[in-house]
Structures are given as structure tokens and as C-alpha cells.
Amino acid sequence: MSTLWHGRFDGDPAGELMAYTASIGFDVRLAPDDIAGSRAHVRMLGRVGLLSEAEAAEVLGALDQTEAELASGDFAFAPGDEDIHTAIERRVTELAGVAGARLHTGRSRNDQVATALRLFAKRELAAIAADVIALQQVLLERAIGAGNAYLPGYTHLQRAQPVLLAHHLLAHGWALARDVDRLADARARMDVSPLGAGAVAGSSLPLDPDMTAAELGFAARFENSIDAVSDRDFAAESLFALTMLAVHLSRLGEEIVFWTSEEAGFAALDDAYATGSSMLPQKKNPDIAELARAKAGRLIGNLTGLLATLKGLPLAYNRDLQEDKEPLFDAVDQVRLGVRAMAGLMSTIAFNTEAMAAAADAPTAAATDLAEHLVANGMPFRDAHAIVGGLVRRSLDGEGSLADLVRGDPRLGAAAAELLAPGVPVTRRTTPGGAGPHSVRAQIARFRTRLTADADRFEPGS
Incomplete structure (x- = not known):
């Protein structure tokens, strides 16, 4: 079994090693990105003179054919294809011969894989x-x-x-x-x-890493x-x-x-x-x-x-x-x-x-509005909070409806009781970004602009 490192080793890798370390089962989806990176690398090798014009054209043609085989499902994987990068290089070398063997010139799988994953x-x-x-x-x-x-x-x-x-x-x-x-x-x-x-x-x-970066659409190298x-x-x-x-x-x-x-x-x-x-x-x-x-x-x-x-x-x-x-x-x-x-x-x-x-029209949902009504008439919020909380407690204890208790309280009265009417509290949310009609209309306009x-x-x- 031929590997990318076979020259240094005597004999084939163990089957257990290949089974445990192979990533071809999942990194095959990086094939388009690996081929894009390889094309940029080949063009750069041709530009700097490490590949002749003819060699570069031959390798690019082999990459095109490999890409087509992968897309059609006709690509034949080999036992030594531990990852998609190895598989593509093997196939390109089969198709382009000596020129294909130059594909990896100046490149490691380390920078090759990192490039493909970034593109993905x-x-x-x-x-x-x-x-x-x-x-x-x-x-x-x-x-x-x-x-x-x-x-x-x-x-x-x-x-x-x-x-x-x-x-x-x-x-x-x-x-x-x-x-x-x-x-x-x-x-x-x-x-x-x-x-x-x-x-x-x-x-x-x-x-020329600046050239390959530009070829691949990266902002920098x-x-x-x-x-x-x-x-x-x-x-x-x-x-x-x-x-x-x-x-x-x-x-x-x-x-x-x-x-x-x-x-x-x-x-x-x-x-x-x-x-x-x-x-x-x-x-x-x-x-x-x-x-x-x-x-x-x-x-x-x-x-x-x-x-x-x-x-x-x-x-x-x-x-x-x-x-x-x-x-x-x-x-x-x-x-x-x-x-x-x-x-x-x-x-x-x-x-x-x-x-x-x-569900929203329960009288207690307007409790904060009652407190703010008192605040608007000069009462400190903590005092207003305590008064309204007391009325809510009395209502829950069965002393009467909250509306009747509010109406009968001299600090609140009939005007405050009207705040408990269905649909009224939500209309009182007027602060920017709040939940009331005017604020929400403005919010919708801003959200639409943001989406565009x-x-x-x-x-x-x-």
C-alpha cells in the first residue's frame, strides 16, 4: 500500500493504524475546497517557474477530470486513500504522471487541509x-x-x-x-x-502565498x-x-x-x-x-x-x-x-x-400601570409599588375585584380603574424599544432596514 510517507518506512502500515487514523469517511466533503486550493497552488507553481506551462496545464486538466469523477460518483477510491487530500493527489498523479507528482511541491497536508477547511x-x-x-x-x-x-x-x-x-x-x-x-x-x-x-x-x-491567497478569494495570507x-x-x-x-x-x-x-x-x-x-x-x-x-x-x-x-x-x-x-x-x-x-x-x-x-387581560397584568399612574401624580415608586401590591393581595384574598378596590381607593379612583380595561395596558408602552403600538411600528421599520x-x-x- 503506497502512502505519502512510504519512502521513510520499511513495509506497509498496519491495518489498525489506517482504520483508526483515516478520515476519508467524513472529509470527502472537502473535495471541492481541496481542488480549489490545488488549482491555485498549481497556477502559482507555474507562475514562479516550478512547473512549466505545459506541466501546469496537464495538472489542471487532471484536477478538472478528478473533480468531474467525484461529482458523478465515478471516482474510484483506493485502500491507501486515508483522506480526501491523499485521494485527489493520487488520482491526479495517475492522470498526469510526472507532472502530477509535482502537485505537492512546496505544500504540506498541514497547510493544504487548513486552507480547505477555511474555504469550507x-x-x-x-x-x-x-x-x-x-x-x-x-x-x-x-x-x-x-x-x-x-x-x-x-x-x-x-x-x-x-x-x-x-x-x-x-x-x-x-x-x-x-x-x-x-x-x-x-x-x-x-x-x-x-x-x-x-x-x-x-x-x-x-x-508566492500572496498569489494563492488572492486566487482563492482570501483577504490576506x-x-x-x-x-x-x-x-x-x-x-x-x-x-x-x-x-x-x-x-x-x-x-x-x-x-x-x-x-x-x-x-x-x-x-x-x-x-x-x-x-x-x-x-x-x-x-x-x-x-x-x-x-x-x-x-x-x-x-x-x-x-x-x-x-x-x-x-x-x-x-x-x-x-x-x-x-x-x-x-x-x-x-x-x-x-x-x-x-x-x-x-x-x-x-x-x-x-x-x-x-x-x-390571558393578557387579567387585571393583575396592569399592576405596573397602576403604580406608574401614582408615580405620574408625584408618589415615589416604592410607595406606589407597595400600595398596588397590597390591593392585589386583598383582591386575591377575596375582598373584591381589583377594579373595585382600585376604584374605591382615594389615591387611585375611577381614572386608574380604567387602566384595567381589556386592551388598554399594552397601548401605554411608549418608550423607544417598548412593547406598545407606536414603538413597535418604529421597531418594525428599523428591523426591515437591518434585514436589507x-x-x-x-x-x-x-
Whole structure:
């Protein structure tokens, strides 16, 4: 069995070694990125005179054929193909002969793999950001469509104050906007080409890493060869950004589970985005929302696992870094599926605004408005808080309805009792960024502007 290091060793590697160390089972998805890096490397070798024009053309042609074979499924893997990078180089050498054997000139798998993984992460994070923006657009459309519908806002999962449904939906939208920022920031920091760093120290050959960086669309090339091949900050940062996004999907999922329960009855799932029970004929289950909660835990595990792998490594490259790919690949796949599924769910969910309003119109939901009414008439807030709290306690003890107690209190009276009328408290949220109609209209306009700007950031080719 031929390996990339066979010249130094006497005999073939043990089967157990190959079985344990091979990564071809998962890094095959880096094939397009490896071929892109190889093309840039070959063009650079031709430019600096390490390949003749004819040799460069022959190797580029072999790369084209290898790419086509991989795309069509006709590529024949060999027992010695421990990873996709080895497999591609082997096939190119078979096709281009001596010229193909020059493909690896001045290059190590260390800088080769780091380059391919950065290309992969740049592309996938941009695609996921576009999906997140599409989910935000759904939330915006549902917020606009909600009009003046309102529901209880919660703290500690206890009813607190009425808020517009649009305000609540956009709370998730703004959290996702931070995820878009994190994805953009992670992409910006990883936009550095490691190609040309070699195994650890660069090369004595006249390589031009600036050229390969430009060919591959990187903003810059590495400054330190040791750092270039050992750096996996970009993988950890990508995982954190994806994990934080998964946490936000989990939080939205938890609210969907609650809202669609019979206990709340605030919403109903479309049949296309719900599942049934194998035993209970009446059931309609929010599986997307529940899996969003569960998969966040899975991604947290991916992130912590990679950080634990990185935390004790000496410079520069160590084979431990092979463990960077599976957690990143898994996070990319699961988050993409989750964002798209949640967008479909949110675009089709039916809101029961009557049930929402009925829950929000409980007189105690206006308790803060009563206290602020007293404050507006000159009373210190702590005194107002105590007075209203006392009236709420008396009402709960059966002394009368809160409205009657407020009406009969000389410090409050009939004008204050009107604040308890259904639909009134939510209209009183007037501060910027608050949950009232005027503030939410302004918020919707700002959110729409933000979405347009973010969409421009992640246009194809950006």
C-alpha cells in the first residue's frame, strides 16, 4: 500500500493504524475546497517557474477530470486513500504522471487541509447566515401581520405585562440578528490563507502565498507559518457562532411548545410542520420545536469537545487537529436544517389571538400601570409599588375585584380603574424599544432596514 510517507518506512502500515487514523469517511466533503486550493497552488507553481506551462496545464486538466469523477460518483477510491487530500493527489498523479507528482511541491497536508477547511467554513457560514435572514424575514412578516394583537409578556414563566405579539416575535428576530453578526465576524477573522506555510516553517522554494491567497478569494495570507498550520480558532469560533444560533432556535422552540399546548392555546401548528402519535390518535406534536431544543445540547457538546481538544496542543501541527472537522460538519448540517425547518413552522403557524388577549387581560397584568399612574401624580415608586401590591393581595384574598378596590381607593379612583380595561395596558408602552403600538411600528421599520443591510452583506460572492 503506497502512502505519502512510504519512502521513510520499511513495509506497509498496519491495518489498525489506517482504520483508526483515516478520515476519508467524513472529509470527502472537502473535495471541492481541496481542488480549489490545488488549482491555485498549481497556477502559482507555474507562475514562479516550478512547473512549466505545459506541466501546469496537464495538472489542471487532471484536477478538472478528478473533480468531474467525484461529482458523478465515478471516482474510484483506493485502500491507501486515508483522506480526501491523499485521494485527489493520487488520482491526479495517475492522470498526469510526472507532472502530477509535482502537485505537492512546496505544500504540506498541514497547510493544504487548513486552507480547505477555511474555504469550507467561509462558504457554509455565509449560506447559513442567508438562511437565518430568511427566518428573520418570516418573523418580520408575521409581526406585521399580527397588527395590534397582544399576549402576556412573561418573566419567570409568570404573566408580567401585556406586549404586542409583533414585539414578542421581533425579540427573536433581534437575537437572530446578533447571530448574523457573529457569523460575519467569524468569517472575517478566518479570511486568511494558510497556503504556503508548509508543514511548519514555509519553504526554501520561491513560493508566492500572496498569489494563492488572492486566487482563492482570501483577504490576506498568513503572517506566521507556525500559527497558520496550528490555528483552529476559526473552527472554534464558527462552532460558537453556530451553537449560539442553535441556542436561540432552542429558545424559540420552547415558546412554540408552550404556545401550542392546550394549557396555553396561543397557537396551532400547520399539519405539514407537526407530527402525530403512534398510539394517541388525537395528538399533534411540535417535533421541530422539541428537536431545536435537543440539538442545541448536541452543538454545545461539539463546541466543548473541540475546545478541550485544542486547549493542550503544543505548536505547531498535531494529528489531534483532525478532530476539528466532524463537530464543525455536524454543526453546519444541524443548524442549517433547524433554521429552515423553523422558518417553515413560523411561516405557517396559526395564532389564536383571542386566547392570547384573554390571558393578557387579567387585571393583575396592569399592576405596573397602576403604580406608574401614582408615580405620574408625584408618589415615589416604592410607595406606589407597595400600595398596588397590597390591593392585589386583598383582591386575591377575596375582598373584591381589583377594579373595585382600585376604584374605591382615594389615591387611585375611577381614572386608574380604567387602566384595567381589556386592551388598554399594552397601548401605554411608549418608550423607544417598548412593547406598545407606536414603538413597535418604529421597531418594525428599523428591523426591515437591518434585514436589507444584512442581506447585502451575504450576497453570493461577498
